[in-house]
Amino acid sequence: MEKLSRNSRVVAITKILMENSNRIIGLNNFSELLNAAKSTISEDIVIIREVLEKLQMGRIETIAGAAGGIKYIPGIGQEDSKKFANELCELLRDETRIVPGNFIYMTDLMYNPKIISKAGVILSSMFKASEVDYIVTVETKGIPLAYEVARNLGVQLVIIRRDNKVTEGSTVTINYVSGTSGRIQQMSLSKKSMKPASKCVFIDDFLRAGGTAKGIKNLLKEFDSELVGIGVLVDNVGVNKKKTSEYLSIVELQHIEETDTLEVNPSKLMS
Incomplete structure (x- = not known):
């Protein structure tokens, strides 16, 4: 391969790092791919690191040792996080989102790549210090957001089903009480979905009363695994006596007024 200019190498390295978030890549890989000395690649990485940190777009971490290298950890600045949370609140305040049963229509938001990709960076940043083995979610609306968080953390996504599927092989099934309906x-x-003694984070679109989160915690115990965190896009803080109290959210839904208006605000973490 012909030698590339520094600008070309910087573009290539940045693309590879961002496509492999939180995964260690040895400098030899870049050196062989770009036909450049390791010292040259190291200089390129210094440039990339400085720009990403200056723009608050994440950071590059160096891992020492024979199996070391570098990895990209996605991130977002506090101001950008606040701006996103405020924009999301504006979208959610639309009274036409209220559907019978006092539910909030969110499907269009959960399948909007621009919204979910940025929400995924925010939530993954909240759990970047945790030693996470898997991101778990329940089918189906939370899947896009959970996938983005899993991708940013460089771990596998596990999807919990509402019923058994023959294609899943042997399964573990538990009963739980829905926090919404009480049913x-x-x-x-x-059983093939995860290794025993794993640490998991549950990601979902909406947390009402926490019944699903509690059910997941009990289900993971059947795999000798632990739920170490919960992250949601919207937290319905207007519900009393939630079944779980340890979770993180991006925006908070206070309650639905009698005038069919929604009171939605950024969570305290966004302020």
């Missing part, structure tokens, strides 16, 4: 429901997870 007994089921959730199921394939």
Whole structure:
């Protein structure tokens, strides 16, 4: 391969790092791919590191040792996080989102790549200090957001189903009490889906009363695994006596007024 200019190498290295968030890549890989000495690659990485940190777009971490290298950790500045949370609140305040049963229509937001990609960076930043093995979610609306968080943290996504599927093989199924309806429901997870003694973070679109989160915590115990964190896009803080209290959110829904208006504000973490 012909030698590339520094600008070309910087572009290539940045693209590779961002496509492999939180995964260690040895300098030899860049050296061989770009036909450049390791010392040259190191100089390129210094430039990339300085720009990313200056623009608050994440950071590059160096891992020492024979199996070391560098990895990109996605991030977002506090001002950008606040701006995103405020814009999301504006979208959610639309009274036409209220559907019968006092539910909030969010499907369009959950499948909007621009919204979910930025929300994924914010939530993954909240758990970057945790030693996470898996991101877990329950089918189906939370999947896009959970996928983005898993991708940013460089771990696998595990999807818990509402019922058994023959394609999943042997499964573990538990009953749990829905925090919304108070009814007994089921959730199921394939025995092949995760290794025992894993640490997991639950990501979802909306937290109402926390029944699902509590159910997931109990389900993970069947795999000798632990729920170490919960992250949601919207937290319905207007619900009393939630079944879980340890979670992080981006925006908070206070309550639905009698005039069919929504009171939505950025969470305290965004301020």
